[in-house]
Amino acid sequence: MIFIWPAVVMILIFSIFPLVASAIMALSRIRLRGGSYKVRFVWFQNFEKQLFGTEQFHFLGTFAGMSALGWIVALAITGGIVWWVLRYVRSSFTVLGFVGRLFTWGLCLGVGWLLAATFFSGHQFGTLGTTLFYVFVGCGVQFVIGLGLAFLCSMPIRGRSFFRVVFFIPLMITPIGVGYAFRMMADTTKGPFAPAWQWVGLGDFSWAADPWAARFFIMIGDSWQWIPFIFVVMLAALESVPRDYVEAAQVDGASSWEIFKDITWPQVVPVAATVLLIRVIEAFKIVDLPNIMTAGGPGIATESMTLHALFAWRSLDLGQSSAVAYLLLFVTVVSCVSFFNLVVLRRIRA
Amino acid sequence: MTLMQRLFEPRSIRTMAPGTKVLVYSVLLFWTAFVLFPIYWVLITSFKTAVDVNGGPVYLPFIDFQPSLHAWKELFVFDYKDTLRAYMNSLIIALSSTAASVLIGSMAAYALARFEYRPKFGVVLMFVLMMIAVFVAVGKYGVDWRLSTAVGVAIFYFLARALGRHFSASLGNGDILFWMISQRILAPIVVVVPIYMMFQQVRLLDTHIAVILTYTVINLPIVIWLMYDFFRSIPYDLEESAQLDGATRLGVFFDIVLPLSRTGLAATTLLVMILSWNEYLLALFLSTSKAQTMPILVAAMNAGERGILWWSMSVVIIVMIIPVIVLAIILQRYISKGLLLGAVKG
Amino acid sequence: MTVVLDKISKSFGAVKVLHDLSLDVQDGEFLVLLGASGSGKSTALRMIAGLETVTAGSISISGRDVTEELPKNRDVAMVFQSYALYPHKTVAENIGYPLKIRRMNRTDMEAQVRDVAAQVQLDALLDRYPRELSGGQRQRVALARAMVRRPAVFLMDEPLSNLDAKLRGHMRAELKHMQHELGITTIYVTHDQVEAMTLAHRVALLEGGKLQQLATPKVIYDDPENLFTAQFIGSPPMNVAHGTLDAGTFVVGEDRVATGGGASVKNAVIGLRAEDCRVVAPDQGAIRAKLFANELIGDHTLVTAKVGEDMLSIKAPKDFEAGFDEAIGIAFDPDRIYMFDKDTGARIRQG
Structure with a gap:
C-alpha cells in the first residue's frame, strides 16, 4: 500500500482538486477584493459569453455570413458525418458506443461548421480554430516527416548514428529558445535569409504581420522541435521489426516499397498510433511558441486556447479564464478519447 | 535494363541503387542543415556585437565579422546575479522534481504492476461528492478552508470504513492506471489557477517547493506509464527469490527492481528532466521573482526597452541547452529503447 | 534444378566465417548443411538466398550465375527458423503473398493457395492468424508459403528446431515425404545430426567455416574422413x-x-x-x-x-x-x- 499512496494523494491534491475547483470557477464570476476573492455563482454565463456573447469573435471567430464555398464545405461535412452515423448504426450498434460517438460526431460537426463559416467564408477564426490548426495540421506534418526520416535512417546508409544524433537535437532545445531562434531566422531584414528575401522583393515583408504566415511560422518552429520525437520512436519501432519478416519478403520477391507497405508498416502501426496520440495530447497545450514568437498576434491570429486563457487570467477575469480552459479540456478529451478508441485500440487489437 | 531500373534497382541486398542513394542522402543532408542551422545561428549570434547583428546578416566568424565575447562577459561578469539565480532555481527545481516524480511514479507503477488493488466504486464516488461538498462550504458559505477540508476528510474516512464493504462494484488496476495516465491529457491551464490560489492560501507562492510539487505531479503520468511497462517486462522470479531470502517489499524494490530497470529509468529521467527544465506556463504562474526559472527569465528578456538584445539572448539560450545535452549524452543509449517500450505496449 | 557453389567465402570485417566452400547440389537432391552454431552453415544458406553478399567465389542456380543477383531474381524460396509468418496476415494471405507480389490475378491465386494448403492439411485454417496456430501448424504455413510459387530451390534454415521433440519427429517424416513428392532441390540447414542423417541424400558437414566432409549419411557415419566428423556424427558420439x-x-x-x-x-x-x-x-x-x-x-x-x-x-x-x-x-x-x-x-x- 505504501507504494501507491504518494502518487494517489499527489494527483488528488494537484490535479483532481484543482480540476473540480476550476469547474466551479468556470461557473462563477470572481472578483478580487482587497486580497481575498469574492465568488458569485453564475451558471453558464462565462461559457455563453465565449460561445455566443461578446467574446465569440475571440474564441470561435467572426461570423458574417457564409460564402458559397462555406456552404459547400458545411454540407459536405454534414453529409460525411451522417454517412458515418448510418454506417455505424447499420454495422454494429451498442448503446455505450453510440453515446460515446455522439460526442465525436458532435465535435466534428461543430468544428466543421465553424471552419465553413469562418475559414472557408473568408472570415477570421478564433483561438479554437488556431489551436486545432496547430494540433491537426502541425501533428500531421510532424508525423509524416518524422516517419519519413525514420524510414530513411532505417535503410543501409553510412553515418546512421550521425544522422540519428543530429536529428534528435531539437527535442533538447528549450521551446523558448526555439521561439527566439525562429524569430531570428524569420527576420527579413537582419536574419540569415535577409538577402534572399530582398532578392525576391519581400525585403519589408514581416512574418509576424500576416495571419497565415504567422501561423505557419509558429507551426514550423513547433515541428522543428517535435519531429525528432516522432523520428526517434518510429526509428526504434522500424528497427524492432524482426529482420526475418523483411528477409522473407525479400526472398519472396517484394520490392522495398512493397516491403514497407505490406510488412513493416502494419507492424509499426500500433506504435505510430500511440506516438501520434501522445503528440496530439501535448500539442493541444501549445502556449510557449505563440507567446514568444508573436504574442498571439497579429490580432488574435496565432493565439492558442491556452494563451487565450492566460491572457484572460492576466486581466484578472478568472471565470472567463477557467471557462476557456474548460473548453480546451473538452475539445482535447473528446478528440483524444475518440482517437484512442477509434484508432489506437483498433490498431493494437488488429 | 531501362534507365529507371538502372537508377533505382539495387545491386544487392546491402547496397542502394545510385538513384536512391542520391535521393536519400540529399534528403538527409537537407534535414541536417535544417536542424543545425538555427542552432549555428544562435551560437554565432552570441559572439556578435550589436553592430554585427543590426547591420544585416553576417555568417562566418573571423571572415564576416570579428567574434566578441562581450555578450558572454555581460552575462557572466557584469550582470550575473539574476541569471545565476534563475539558473540555480531551474537546476534545483528540475532535479528535485525529476527525482521526486521518478521515485513516486516508479513506486506507484511497481505497485500497479505487481499487486492487485480493488477500490470500491462507491467509495470513489463518495470521495468526489465529499470534495464538492467541501468546495461548496468554502466557496458559498465562507467556511475556513482548513476546517472544512479536515471535516470533509474525517467524514469521508469514517463513511468509507463504515459503508465500504457494502459496495459491490469495484475497479481494478487497469482503471487506476488509466486514471493516472489520463491526467496527462489535462492541459496545465485548466488546473493552474486553482493551484495558484492554493499556494497563495498556504503562502508558498514563488517558492521552490510550490514549483517542485506541481512539476512532480504534472510528470507523474509519464513516469507511471513508462515504468509500468518496464516493470511488467521484468520477470517475477527474481523478486520472489529475493523475498524467499528474506527481503522486505521495499527492499526488493530498491535492491532488485530499480537496478534491473536502469534502461527505463534513464529514458524516463531524461524525458521528465527535459520537460521540467523547459516548462514555461506553470512557472509563469507560480514563480514570479524569487523562484523564477530560466524559461521565465529568458521570456522576460523580450520586454526590454531597447528591443531584444539578440546577443545576450543567444548566450542565455546556449547556457540553457547545455545541461540537457550533457544529460542526453550520458543517457543517450537508453533513450530510444526506453521510449519505444512504452510506446509499443502503451 | 542444380545449385553450384564455387569456392564461396564470406568475411564480416576481419572475421572470416566461410572459407572456400564448394558444393554441387544435384537436381531434386536433399542436401543438408550440418554444423554446430558458428560453423557458417546459416551464412552459406543466406548467401544462396541472396540475403548475404558473397565476399569471393560464385553461386549459380540452374546453371545461371546469380552471385550478384537480388533474392527476388533467384527463384528460391526460404523457410526461416522463426517461420517469419507475417502476424497481421491470415494464413491464406501469408501463403498467397509471394503470388500477390507477382501480380497474379485473384482467382488463380486463391486456387493455388487452396491447393497448397490442402497438401499440408491447412485447408480448415486459412482464415486464422498465425498467433492462433500451434507450432506445427505455423511450420506448415511457412512450408506452404515456400511451396506455393514452385521455386527452383527450397532453402530451409533449421525449420524444425522450434518444435517439441515429438512433433519434430513427425514433421521430419512429412518433410521427407513432401520433398520426394515435389522433387524440388532442397538445401536444409540444421545442427541436429539426427535430422541430417534421416533427411539427407547427402550431408555436408561444416566446422569453422570449412567443409569437413560431403557424403551420404551412410558413408559419413561409417567412413568419417577426420576426427571431427567421427565425433560429430553418432549418438553417443x-x-x-x-x-x-x-x-x-x-x-x-x-x-x-x-x-x-x-x-x-x-x-x-x-x-x-x-x-x-x-x-x-x-x-x-x-x-x-x-x-x-x-x-x-x-x-x-x-x-x-x-x-x-x-x-x-x-x-x-x-x-x-x-x-x-x-x-x-x-x-x-x-x-x-x-x-x-x-x-x-x-x-x-x-x-
Missing part, C-alpha cells in the same frame, strides 16, 4: 582414446592394440563406436578400463568406462550390472576401429 601409434600398434596405458597397419604416429587417437564395443572380464578385453557409471536406457545399458583420462561409452545388454570403479575389459572387432592423427585430425587409413 564416437569414443576416442589417446595414445601412441607405434608401427601399426596402438599403445594406450599398458595395453597394446594391433591396428593392422604399419604407421607410426606419436599423438594418435583410436576411435570406437559404442555399439562396436563389448564389456568383458578385465583380462579378456583389448583395453583395460575402470567402470565410471552405468545407465539403463531401456533396450540397452550405456556403460561409461574410464581409460586413462578418456571416457568411453559402450552399449551393453540391458541386464548388465557392475559396481562403480570395478575393473573391466573392453573388447571390439579389429575391423571396426578408426585411427586418427591427433594433431591434424586426419584419418590414418591402413592396409
Whole structure:
C-alpha cells in the first residue's frame, strides 16, 4: 500500500482538486477584493459569453455570413458525418458506443461548421480554430516527416548514428529558445535569409504581420522541435521489426516499397498510433511558441486556447479564464478519447 | 535494363541503387542543415556585437565579422546575479522534481504492476461528492478552508470504513492506471489557477517547493506509464527469490527492481528532466521573482526597452541547452529503447 | 534444378566465417548443411538466398550465375527458423503473398493457395492468424508459403528446431515425404545430426567455416574422413582414446592394440563406436578400463568406462550390472576401429 499512496494523494491534491475547483470557477464570476476573492455563482454565463456573447469573435471567430464555398464545405461535412452515423448504426450498434460517438460526431460537426463559416467564408477564426490548426495540421506534418526520416535512417546508409544524433537535437532545445531562434531566422531584414528575401522583393515583408504566415511560422518552429520525437520512436519501432519478416519478403520477391507497405508498416502501426496520440495530447497545450514568437498576434491570429486563457487570467477575469480552459479540456478529451478508441485500440487489437 | 531500373534497382541486398542513394542522402543532408542551422545561428549570434547583428546578416566568424565575447562577459561578469539565480532555481527545481516524480511514479507503477488493488466504486464516488461538498462550504458559505477540508476528510474516512464493504462494484488496476495516465491529457491551464490560489492560501507562492510539487505531479503520468511497462517486462522470479531470502517489499524494490530497470529509468529521467527544465506556463504562474526559472527569465528578456538584445539572448539560450545535452549524452543509449517500450505496449 | 557453389567465402570485417566452400547440389537432391552454431552453415544458406553478399567465389542456380543477383531474381524460396509468418496476415494471405507480389490475378491465386494448403492439411485454417496456430501448424504455413510459387530451390534454415521433440519427429517424416513428392532441390540447414542423417541424400558437414566432409549419411557415419566428423556424427558420439601409434600398434596405458597397419604416429587417437564395443572380464578385453557409471536406457545399458583420462561409452545388454570403479575389459572387432592423427585430425587409413 505504501507504494501507491504518494502518487494517489499527489494527483488528488494537484490535479483532481484543482480540476473540480476550476469547474466551479468556470461557473462563477470572481472578483478580487482587497486580497481575498469574492465568488458569485453564475451558471453558464462565462461559457455563453465565449460561445455566443461578446467574446465569440475571440474564441470561435467572426461570423458574417457564409460564402458559397462555406456552404459547400458545411454540407459536405454534414453529409460525411451522417454517412458515418448510418454506417455505424447499420454495422454494429451498442448503446455505450453510440453515446460515446455522439460526442465525436458532435465535435466534428461543430468544428466543421465553424471552419465553413469562418475559414472557408473568408472570415477570421478564433483561438479554437488556431489551436486545432496547430494540433491537426502541425501533428500531421510532424508525423509524416518524422516517419519519413525514420524510414530513411532505417535503410543501409553510412553515418546512421550521425544522422540519428543530429536529428534528435531539437527535442533538447528549450521551446523558448526555439521561439527566439525562429524569430531570428524569420527576420527579413537582419536574419540569415535577409538577402534572399530582398532578392525576391519581400525585403519589408514581416512574418509576424500576416495571419497565415504567422501561423505557419509558429507551426514550423513547433515541428522543428517535435519531429525528432516522432523520428526517434518510429526509428526504434522500424528497427524492432524482426529482420526475418523483411528477409522473407525479400526472398519472396517484394520490392522495398512493397516491403514497407505490406510488412513493416502494419507492424509499426500500433506504435505510430500511440506516438501520434501522445503528440496530439501535448500539442493541444501549445502556449510557449505563440507567446514568444508573436504574442498571439497579429490580432488574435496565432493565439492558442491556452494563451487565450492566460491572457484572460492576466486581466484578472478568472471565470472567463477557467471557462476557456474548460473548453480546451473538452475539445482535447473528446478528440483524444475518440482517437484512442477509434484508432489506437483498433490498431493494437488488429 | 531501362534507365529507371538502372537508377533505382539495387545491386544487392546491402547496397542502394545510385538513384536512391542520391535521393536519400540529399534528403538527409537537407534535414541536417535544417536542424543545425538555427542552432549555428544562435551560437554565432552570441559572439556578435550589436553592430554585427543590426547591420544585416553576417555568417562566418573571423571572415564576416570579428567574434566578441562581450555578450558572454555581460552575462557572466557584469550582470550575473539574476541569471545565476534563475539558473540555480531551474537546476534545483528540475532535479528535485525529476527525482521526486521518478521515485513516486516508479513506486506507484511497481505497485500497479505487481499487486492487485480493488477500490470500491462507491467509495470513489463518495470521495468526489465529499470534495464538492467541501468546495461548496468554502466557496458559498465562507467556511475556513482548513476546517472544512479536515471535516470533509474525517467524514469521508469514517463513511468509507463504515459503508465500504457494502459496495459491490469495484475497479481494478487497469482503471487506476488509466486514471493516472489520463491526467496527462489535462492541459496545465485548466488546473493552474486553482493551484495558484492554493499556494497563495498556504503562502508558498514563488517558492521552490510550490514549483517542485506541481512539476512532480504534472510528470507523474509519464513516469507511471513508462515504468509500468518496464516493470511488467521484468520477470517475477527474481523478486520472489529475493523475498524467499528474506527481503522486505521495499527492499526488493530498491535492491532488485530499480537496478534491473536502469534502461527505463534513464529514458524516463531524461524525458521528465527535459520537460521540467523547459516548462514555461506553470512557472509563469507560480514563480514570479524569487523562484523564477530560466524559461521565465529568458521570456522576460523580450520586454526590454531597447528591443531584444539578440546577443545576450543567444548566450542565455546556449547556457540553457547545455545541461540537457550533457544529460542526453550520458543517457543517450537508453533513450530510444526506453521510449519505444512504452510506446509499443502503451 | 542444380545449385553450384564455387569456392564461396564470406568475411564480416576481419572475421572470416566461410572459407572456400564448394558444393554441387544435384537436381531434386536433399542436401543438408550440418554444423554446430558458428560453423557458417546459416551464412552459406543466406548467401544462396541472396540475403548475404558473397565476399569471393560464385553461386549459380540452374546453371545461371546469380552471385550478384537480388533474392527476388533467384527463384528460391526460404523457410526461416522463426517461420517469419507475417502476424497481421491470415494464413491464406501469408501463403498467397509471394503470388500477390507477382501480380497474379485473384482467382488463380486463391486456387493455388487452396491447393497448397490442402497438401499440408491447412485447408480448415486459412482464415486464422498465425498467433492462433500451434507450432506445427505455423511450420506448415511457412512450408506452404515456400511451396506455393514452385521455386527452383527450397532453402530451409533449421525449420524444425522450434518444435517439441515429438512433433519434430513427425514433421521430419512429412518433410521427407513432401520433398520426394515435389522433387524440388532442397538445401536444409540444421545442427541436429539426427535430422541430417534421416533427411539427407547427402550431408555436408561444416566446422569453422570449412567443409569437413560431403557424403551420404551412410558413408559419413561409417567412413568419417577426420576426427571431427567421427565425433560429430553418432549418438553417443564416437569414443576416442589417446595414445601412441607405434608401427601399426596402438599403445594406450599398458595395453597394446594391433591396428593392422604399419604407421607410426606419436599423438594418435583410436576411435570406437559404442555399439562396436563389448564389456568383458578385465583380462579378456583389448583395453583395460575402470567402470565410471552405468545407465539403463531401456533396450540397452550405456556403460561409461574410464581409460586413462578418456571416457568411453559402450552399449551393453540391458541386464548388465557392475559396481562403480570395478575393473573391466573392453573388447571390439579389429575391423571396426578408426585411427586418427591427433594433431591434424586426419584419418590414418591402413592396409
